[in-house]
Amino acid sequence: MEIGLIVLATMLAALLGWLLRQSFNTQPWVAGAAAEADHQAPFNARPKLVALTTFLAVATSFFALILSAYSLRMELGDWVPMTEPSILWTNTVVLILASVVFQWTRNHAVNGNVARIKPGLLLTGALTTAFLAGQWLAWQELNASGQYITVNPSNAFFFLLTGVHGLHILGGMYVWGRATVRTFGGQEMDAVKHSVELCTIYWHFLLLVWLVLFGLMLST
Amino acid sequence: MPLAVVLILLVVGSLVFHVLSPWTFTELASNWGMIDFTIDITFWVTGAVFVAVNLFMAYCVIKFRHKKDARATYEPENKKLETWLTVLTSIGVAAMLTPGLFVWADFVNVPEEAHVVEAVGQQWHWTYRYPGEDGKFGEVDAERINADNPFGMDPDDPNGQDDVLVYHPEAHIPLDKPVKWLLRSKDVLHNFTVTEFRVKMDLVPGMQTFLWLTPTRTGRFEVLCEELCGIAHFAMRGAVIVDEQDDFDAWLDAQPTFAEINAIPAGNAAVGAAQYAVCSACHGQQGEGLAALNAPKIAGQSAWYLTRQLNGYKSGARGAQQDDTYGRQMAPMAATLVDAAAIANVVAHIQTLPDEPAPATIEGNVENGGRAYRVCAYCHAGDGSGIQAVNAPRLAGMSDWYLARQMQNFKDGVRGTHPSDFYGFQMGLMANTVHDEQAIKDIIAYINTL
Amino acid sequence: MGYVAIADRDHEVEHHDPQTFISKYVWSQDHKVIAIQYGCTAIFVGVIALVLSAMMRLQLGFPDTFSFINPENYYQIVTMHGMIMVIYLLTALFLGGFGNYLIPLMVGSRDMVFPYLNMLSYWVYLVSVIILLISFFVPGGSTGAGWTLYPPQAIAQGTPGVDWGILLMLASLGVFIVAFTMGGLNYVTTVLQARCRGMTLMRMPLSVWGIFIATILGLLAFPALLVSAIMMLFDKTLATSFFMPAISSMGVDPGHTGGSPILFQHLFWFFGHPEVYIVALPAFGIVSDLLSTHARKNIFGYRMMVWAIIAIGGLSFIVWAHHMYVSGMNPYFGFFFATTTLIIAVPTALKVYNWVLTLWEGNIHLRVPMLFAIGFVFTFIHGGLTGLFLGNVTIDLPLSDTYFVVAHFHMVMGVSPVLVVFGAIYHWWPKITGRMYNETLGKWHFWMTFLGTYSIYLPMHYLGFQGVPRRYFAMGNTDFMPASAQDLNAFITMAALFVAVTQVLFFLNVIISLRSGKKADPNPWDATTLEWQTPDTPPKHGNWGHDLPECHRWAYDYSVPGYKDDFIPQNVPASDEAPADRQHGVEEH
Incomplete structure (x- = not known):
C-alpha cells in the first residue's frame, strides 16, 4: 500500500495544509465587509479547471491504489514477470506525440490562432486513436502467444492496467469529440479554447500515468 | 426538563x-488475564468520561434551558480550556493505549518453548494436525487436497509421515503448556475463536496465521468460527479439550499418523460379504432396506458416510440417546464389527450392491419442497448426491421414510446432540429451519424427484 | 478577477425557470429538486433496509419460529441491510441529499457549478439503486457475502448469490461510485468557486465544512472500492487470481493460484474506514449548526471544530487496518494502527466537548431538531467510547467479530447519524417545504427513536462481552452462553421492532405537514446562515431573486453583546446601519 499511501498523503497534505493556512491567523467571529474579506480570497481559477483538477486527484488515487495492489501482489510467490510486447514502445511514442500536438494546438488556441486548432485537434485525435489501436494489438499479440490474462498475475495486471488506462483515454476522447464538433461547427472560440486547454491537461496526465505504468511494468 | 431527567436516568x-448484567466475560481459561486487565482500565477511563460529559450536558439542559428574556453568553472560543481538554484527553488515551501495546507485544512474540498444533478450517468443519514425534510438520498444498488426502499432505515428505491427523472437530491440548496454534484454511476465510481463551485469529487460504496461549484450566471449550464463511458459518463449531499431560499423551497416542492412515488396506468386499449376513436380516440382501423393520436402504450410500455412522454407533455418538428407539437397535449390531478393518470390509461389500432407487412413499408439494431444498443443496448438492468435502451424505434415491424420520430426530434433538457428533449438530441447526411436518414432506417429495 | 468569478458574472447567467412539470420535478437541474430526489430515493431504500433488519432481528430473537427466514436468505438480508444502510442510504442522503440542498444555499450560490452533471449524478445513482434491487430477483438471489464482500467467500461456492447476486452488487457499487464522483466534483467545485462575496472559507457554516471534507474523503477513498470491485469481477468472471489463492472449494479446485485475500481487505478498508467519516463528518457539521442555532449561542471553538474535521479527515486514511487486527495480516502492523486509531480519538473528543460547551450558558430551546441533536451527542459519546475498546488492538482480540462490534458501529454510525438526519430534516423542513411540522408528533418520534435504539444497542454490547459471535443465523446449544442470553436477544428484537414501527410517526408527520401544515415563517428559528435569508420560502430556482447575497460575518453571530436581537444573519453588514427591510441594529444605551 506504500505507493497509494504516499501519493494520497501528498495530495491530502497539500489540500489540508492549504485549508489550514486559511484558518490560522483568522478570527472568523470578527465581522467585516464582504469586500474586505475578498482580499483574503485564495483562489483564482475557473470552475472547470477546479473540477478537472479534482477529477485528476480522483484518477490519481485510483491508479495509485492499483499500483499499490500491484506491488503487494508482486511479492507473493507465484509472480512471473511478463515480457511486454515490443509494440508498446511504438504506442508510447505515439501517445507522447499526441500530447505534444495537443500542447501545440493549445498554444495556438490561447494565442487566438484559430486556423491551427482544427488540424491540431484532428491530428491529436488520430494519434490517440492509433495509440488505442496499438494497445489493442498488444492484447491480440499476447493472446496469440498464449499469454492469457489467467496465466500469471503479472499478465492479469497488464490487462487490467492497460484496460483502465484505455477507458480513461476513451473518456477523454468523448470530450475531445465534443470540442472538435464545436470547432467545426464554428462555435464561439472562447468555449473551444477552454475545452482545448482542459483536454491538454488531461492528455498530459494520462501520458504521465502511462509512462509510470509502462516504466513499472518494464522494471518488474 | 424531561430530556435532562432522561439523560441522567440513562x-x-x-x-x-x-454492574448487574449477568452477561459478561466468560471465565478465563488461558494466560491472557492481561487482556481482561486492559479492558478494565478502558472501562474505568471511558466510564468516567461517559458519566462526566453526559451529566454535564444534562446539567446544561436544566440550567440553561430557554427562559423568557434570558440571553446566551457570547464566547467564540477559549484557548486555555481547549488546550487543557486536549492534554487531558491525550493522557486518558495514552493510559488506555500503553498497556494495550505491551500486551500486544506479548501476543506477537510466541514463547520459544511453545508446542505447535495446526487447526485447519474448511467449509464448515474443523480438523487438526499435530507435528508428531519429530516436531516438524510435513509440507501441505491446497492443490493436493482430495477426498483421500483431506489435509493436502505431500506423501513423499519424510517430515509429514508421523504427523498426527485428526479429521474431527475436537482437539486436545495439555494443561499449562504454551501452545502455538498454526491456522490454515482450505477454502475461504474462517476465524479460530475460543471465547474462554480470549484470543482469536483469522484463517486465510494461501497463507498461515497463528496465535498462542497457555491453557490454565482443564475442560472442554467450544471453538467457534467467527469470520463469515458461507451459508453454514453459524454451524461451524468445534471443541478444544484441555487435558492433564498424561491424558493428553494417551489421547495423542491413539490418533493415527499420516503413515498409518496410508497403510490401512482397502476394505475387502469378499470378506465383508460374510459379515454382511448380519446386516442383511434387516437391511435386505441387496441393501435395499426394509421399511417394516425400520431399516433404511444402504446400497448406494457413500462409503465414507457409512463408515462414519458405523463408528458413531460404536462410540455412542449415535444411537445412545434415550428416545432414539431405532438407533438403539442399530448400536449393538454395529458393535459386532470388531475393528476398523471389519467396518472397511463390510462397507466395501455394500459398495458392490446394486443401487436401485428406493420406492417413493412420501407425498408432498414438490414446488414448495424444491424452494426449501435450495438451502439443503449447498451441502447435499443440487442433485442430492451429497458432497464428501462438506460431510453431507447422499439423499437422492435413498429411503424417503428414513430421511423424514431423521429430519424429525434432528429437530427433536434425538439425533445430533451428542457432544462429539458435530456433523449431527450442524444438521440439527439446519433441520430447525424446517418448521413443520408438511415442510419436511415437501422437501422429501422434492428429493424423490431427483 | 477574484475567486468569486461566478458571483461577479452572475448577471451574465440567465436562469430559465423550468416550465413543465417534467423539467421542474423530474429532469430538474435545480440543486434543491435533485436534493429532494436523492433524499427520497435514499429514504426509500433505507426503509427497505429497515424492513430487512426487522426480519433479521425476528430470526435472532425468536429462532426457528418464522418459516420465511432460512440461512440462505438470512445472510442475503444481513448483506443487503448493511450495504444499503452504509452506501445507498447514509452516503447518498448526507452528500447527495443534504450536500446538494445545503451547499449552494449556505455559501450563497444560485446552484451547483455544474447543474447538468448534478442531475446526471442523481440519475446514475438511481440506476445503481435499481441494479441493487434487481439483485433480489435474479436466480440465486442477492449476494450473502456480508457487506464487506470478502473473497474468496464472496465468489466461492457455499455463499448465497454467488452466480448473479455478487456480479450485480459489484456492478451497482461501480455505478454508485460514478454517480458519487459526479456529485462530488460538483460539491468541491461549488464550495471552492461559487461562494458569494465575503464568504471566506472560515465563515462557512460547519455543515458545509463537514460535507466538503467528507466529499474529499469520498473522492479519494471510493476509488479503492472501485479498484477492489473491478479486480474481484476479474477474479469471478475471467478466473484471474488477484485475490484468489489456490483453494479446494467443497472438494473442487476452482483453478486460482497465489492470490491474496488480505490484499482485498486492505483495499476494502482503505475505502471502508474513510467511509465511516464520509457519513460522520456531515453529521458532525450539521449537528454543530443545530446545537448552535437552538442554543442561541455561537458554536464553541469554531476554529477547533474546523481543524478537528480536517484532522479527522486526514487521519481517517491511516487507520484502516484496525478493522483487520485479527485478519492474519502482519501482526506488527497492530502497533501502528492501534496508535493512529487512538490518536483520532483526540480530535473527535474535542468535537464532543465543544458541542457540550456550546450548551453551557446558552439559551436552549428544546425544539424537535435540538432534541435530536442532543440525542446524537449522547449516542455518539457512547459509540465513540466503545470505539476505544475496539481500536485498542489488544482488546479487539476478544471483542472483534462479536456483537460488541455490531453494537458499537450501529451506535456510532447507525443511530447517531440517523438521529442527525431526522434532526436535520425537522430543522430544514420549513425551508424545504414552506410548512411547519407537528411539534408534538416530532417529539414523540424523537423519544421513541432515541430510547428505543438505546434499548437495542446498550444490551447488545454485553452479548459481545459474553462472546456471542456476529453473523450467526442461530446459536443452537452452547456451553459458553447462558440461556438468559437468548432472552436478552428476544428483548433486543422487541425493541428493534418497536423502533421500526415508530418510524411511522415520522412519515405521518411528513404527510400531515405537506397536506395541512402551518405555513412556515422564512426563518422560524431565527438562524443566521444564508439559507434562511432567501427571498422566497421555499427558495425558487436560482435561490436569491435578483441579487446574490453578500456575506459580512461568520455563521454564528448569536447573542452578540450590544445587539438587540439574539442573532445577526450572515448577510447583515458590519456597519451600524441595519438594512432597510430588517430590524437589526445596535441597542440604544
Whole structure:
C-alpha cells in the first residue's frame, strides 16, 4: 500500500495544509465587509479547471491504489514477470506525440490562432486513436502467444492496467469529440479554447500515468 | 426538563445495567488475564468520561434551558480550556493505549518453548494436525487436497509421515503448556475463536496465521468460527479439550499418523460379504432396506458416510440417546464389527450392491419442497448426491421414510446432540429451519424427484 | 478577477425557470429538486433496509419460529441491510441529499457549478439503486457475502448469490461510485468557486465544512472500492487470481493460484474506514449548526471544530487496518494502527466537548431538531467510547467479530447519524417545504427513536462481552452462553421492532405537514446562515431573486453583546446601519 499511501498523503497534505493556512491567523467571529474579506480570497481559477483538477486527484488515487495492489501482489510467490510486447514502445511514442500536438494546438488556441486548432485537434485525435489501436494489438499479440490474462498475475495486471488506462483515454476522447464538433461547427472560440486547454491537461496526465505504468511494468 | 431527567436516568441506568448484567466475560481459561486487565482500565477511563460529559450536558439542559428574556453568553472560543481538554484527553488515551501495546507485544512474540498444533478450517468443519514425534510438520498444498488426502499432505515428505491427523472437530491440548496454534484454511476465510481463551485469529487460504496461549484450566471449550464463511458459518463449531499431560499423551497416542492412515488396506468386499449376513436380516440382501423393520436402504450410500455412522454407533455418538428407539437397535449390531478393518470390509461389500432407487412413499408439494431444498443443496448438492468435502451424505434415491424420520430426530434433538457428533449438530441447526411436518414432506417429495 | 468569478458574472447567467412539470420535478437541474430526489430515493431504500433488519432481528430473537427466514436468505438480508444502510442510504442522503440542498444555499450560490452533471449524478445513482434491487430477483438471489464482500467467500461456492447476486452488487457499487464522483466534483467545485462575496472559507457554516471534507474523503477513498470491485469481477468472471489463492472449494479446485485475500481487505478498508467519516463528518457539521442555532449561542471553538474535521479527515486514511487486527495480516502492523486509531480519538473528543460547551450558558430551546441533536451527542459519546475498546488492538482480540462490534458501529454510525438526519430534516423542513411540522408528533418520534435504539444497542454490547459471535443465523446449544442470553436477544428484537414501527410517526408527520401544515415563517428559528435569508420560502430556482447575497460575518453571530436581537444573519453588514427591510441594529444605551 506504500505507493497509494504516499501519493494520497501528498495530495491530502497539500489540500489540508492549504485549508489550514486559511484558518490560522483568522478570527472568523470578527465581522467585516464582504469586500474586505475578498482580499483574503485564495483562489483564482475557473470552475472547470477546479473540477478537472479534482477529477485528476480522483484518477490519481485510483491508479495509485492499483499500483499499490500491484506491488503487494508482486511479492507473493507465484509472480512471473511478463515480457511486454515490443509494440508498446511504438504506442508510447505515439501517445507522447499526441500530447505534444495537443500542447501545440493549445498554444495556438490561447494565442487566438484559430486556423491551427482544427488540424491540431484532428491530428491529436488520430494519434490517440492509433495509440488505442496499438494497445489493442498488444492484447491480440499476447493472446496469440498464449499469454492469457489467467496465466500469471503479472499478465492479469497488464490487462487490467492497460484496460483502465484505455477507458480513461476513451473518456477523454468523448470530450475531445465534443470540442472538435464545436470547432467545426464554428462555435464561439472562447468555449473551444477552454475545452482545448482542459483536454491538454488531461492528455498530459494520462501520458504521465502511462509512462509510470509502462516504466513499472518494464522494471518488474 | 424531561430530556435532562432522561439523560441522567440513562447514565445511571447504563451503570446499573453494567454492574448487574449477568452477561459478561466468560471465565478465563488461558494466560491472557492481561487482556481482561486492559479492558478494565478502558472501562474505568471511558466510564468516567461517559458519566462526566453526559451529566454535564444534562446539567446544561436544566440550567440553561430557554427562559423568557434570558440571553446566551457570547464566547467564540477559549484557548486555555481547549488546550487543557486536549492534554487531558491525550493522557486518558495514552493510559488506555500503553498497556494495550505491551500486551500486544506479548501476543506477537510466541514463547520459544511453545508446542505447535495446526487447526485447519474448511467449509464448515474443523480438523487438526499435530507435528508428531519429530516436531516438524510435513509440507501441505491446497492443490493436493482430495477426498483421500483431506489435509493436502505431500506423501513423499519424510517430515509429514508421523504427523498426527485428526479429521474431527475436537482437539486436545495439555494443561499449562504454551501452545502455538498454526491456522490454515482450505477454502475461504474462517476465524479460530475460543471465547474462554480470549484470543482469536483469522484463517486465510494461501497463507498461515497463528496465535498462542497457555491453557490454565482443564475442560472442554467450544471453538467457534467467527469470520463469515458461507451459508453454514453459524454451524461451524468445534471443541478444544484441555487435558492433564498424561491424558493428553494417551489421547495423542491413539490418533493415527499420516503413515498409518496410508497403510490401512482397502476394505475387502469378499470378506465383508460374510459379515454382511448380519446386516442383511434387516437391511435386505441387496441393501435395499426394509421399511417394516425400520431399516433404511444402504446400497448406494457413500462409503465414507457409512463408515462414519458405523463408528458413531460404536462410540455412542449415535444411537445412545434415550428416545432414539431405532438407533438403539442399530448400536449393538454395529458393535459386532470388531475393528476398523471389519467396518472397511463390510462397507466395501455394500459398495458392490446394486443401487436401485428406493420406492417413493412420501407425498408432498414438490414446488414448495424444491424452494426449501435450495438451502439443503449447498451441502447435499443440487442433485442430492451429497458432497464428501462438506460431510453431507447422499439423499437422492435413498429411503424417503428414513430421511423424514431423521429430519424429525434432528429437530427433536434425538439425533445430533451428542457432544462429539458435530456433523449431527450442524444438521440439527439446519433441520430447525424446517418448521413443520408438511415442510419436511415437501422437501422429501422434492428429493424423490431427483 | 477574484475567486468569486461566478458571483461577479452572475448577471451574465440567465436562469430559465423550468416550465413543465417534467423539467421542474423530474429532469430538474435545480440543486434543491435533485436534493429532494436523492433524499427520497435514499429514504426509500433505507426503509427497505429497515424492513430487512426487522426480519433479521425476528430470526435472532425468536429462532426457528418464522418459516420465511432460512440461512440462505438470512445472510442475503444481513448483506443487503448493511450495504444499503452504509452506501445507498447514509452516503447518498448526507452528500447527495443534504450536500446538494445545503451547499449552494449556505455559501450563497444560485446552484451547483455544474447543474447538468448534478442531475446526471442523481440519475446514475438511481440506476445503481435499481441494479441493487434487481439483485433480489435474479436466480440465486442477492449476494450473502456480508457487506464487506470478502473473497474468496464472496465468489466461492457455499455463499448465497454467488452466480448473479455478487456480479450485480459489484456492478451497482461501480455505478454508485460514478454517480458519487459526479456529485462530488460538483460539491468541491461549488464550495471552492461559487461562494458569494465575503464568504471566506472560515465563515462557512460547519455543515458545509463537514460535507466538503467528507466529499474529499469520498473522492479519494471510493476509488479503492472501485479498484477492489473491478479486480474481484476479474477474479469471478475471467478466473484471474488477484485475490484468489489456490483453494479446494467443497472438494473442487476452482483453478486460482497465489492470490491474496488480505490484499482485498486492505483495499476494502482503505475505502471502508474513510467511509465511516464520509457519513460522520456531515453529521458532525450539521449537528454543530443545530446545537448552535437552538442554543442561541455561537458554536464553541469554531476554529477547533474546523481543524478537528480536517484532522479527522486526514487521519481517517491511516487507520484502516484496525478493522483487520485479527485478519492474519502482519501482526506488527497492530502497533501502528492501534496508535493512529487512538490518536483520532483526540480530535473527535474535542468535537464532543465543544458541542457540550456550546450548551453551557446558552439559551436552549428544546425544539424537535435540538432534541435530536442532543440525542446524537449522547449516542455518539457512547459509540465513540466503545470505539476505544475496539481500536485498542489488544482488546479487539476478544471483542472483534462479536456483537460488541455490531453494537458499537450501529451506535456510532447507525443511530447517531440517523438521529442527525431526522434532526436535520425537522430543522430544514420549513425551508424545504414552506410548512411547519407537528411539534408534538416530532417529539414523540424523537423519544421513541432515541430510547428505543438505546434499548437495542446498550444490551447488545454485553452479548459481545459474553462472546456471542456476529453473523450467526442461530446459536443452537452452547456451553459458553447462558440461556438468559437468548432472552436478552428476544428483548433486543422487541425493541428493534418497536423502533421500526415508530418510524411511522415520522412519515405521518411528513404527510400531515405537506397536506395541512402551518405555513412556515422564512426563518422560524431565527438562524443566521444564508439559507434562511432567501427571498422566497421555499427558495425558487436560482435561490436569491435578483441579487446574490453578500456575506459580512461568520455563521454564528448569536447573542452578540450590544445587539438587540439574539442573532445577526450572515448577510447583515458590519456597519451600524441595519438594512432597510430588517430590524437589526445596535441597542440604544
